[in-house]
Amino acid sequence: MKTVFCPDCLADRKVRYIRKSETFIVRDEAMEIESNVAKCNTCGNEVFDMEADASNLRAAYDKYRVRHGLLTSKQIEAIRKKYGLSLPTKNLPGNFTLNRYGSYGQPVGCFHILRLALLI
Numbered sequence: 563m564k565t566v567f568c569p570d571c572l573a574d575r576k577v578r579y580i581r582k583s584e585t586f587i588v589r590d591e592a593m594e595i596e597s598n599v600a601k602c603n604t605c606g607n608e609v610f611d612m613e614a615d616a617s618n619l620r621a622a623y624d625k626y627r628v629r630h631g632l633l634t635s636k637q638i639e640a641i642r643k644k645y646g647l648s649l650p651t652k653n654l655p656g657n658f659t660l661n662r663y664g665s666y667g668q669p670v671g672c673f674h675i676l677r678l679a680l681l682i
């Protein structure tokens with residue numbers, strides 16, 4: 563079981579995860595998703611968990627991507643793996659890096675995706 567710092571208990575506490583409907587604003591659009599939220603096992607309050615938060619953001623970004631016909635983070639990751647492109651080290655011409663297009667990046671417009679497609 564995972565341990566996270568609880569600001570109410572002022573101590574590291576074991577947490578459990580619940581599903582909760584949350585709305586994230588992505589490029590001025592509201593994206594409602596079912597988030598994973600950590601709750602302190604001792605006091606029952608919600609606590610911040612960076613991994614869960616990153617996963618929730620990724621889900622919101624992916625919902626935006628699907629809505630706008632963009633590649634999802636999993637599709638981008640599959641393309642990177644197929645062509646052996648790793649995120650941190652691949653700087654491409656024209657100040658174009660793959661970092662922005664990774665699993666955690668905000669969705670980008672079709673121009674950037676087209677540019678990515680032309681490079682690989």
Ligand SMILES: [Zn+2]
Pocket residue numbers: 568569570571572575602603604605606607
């Ligand atoms: Zn607590």
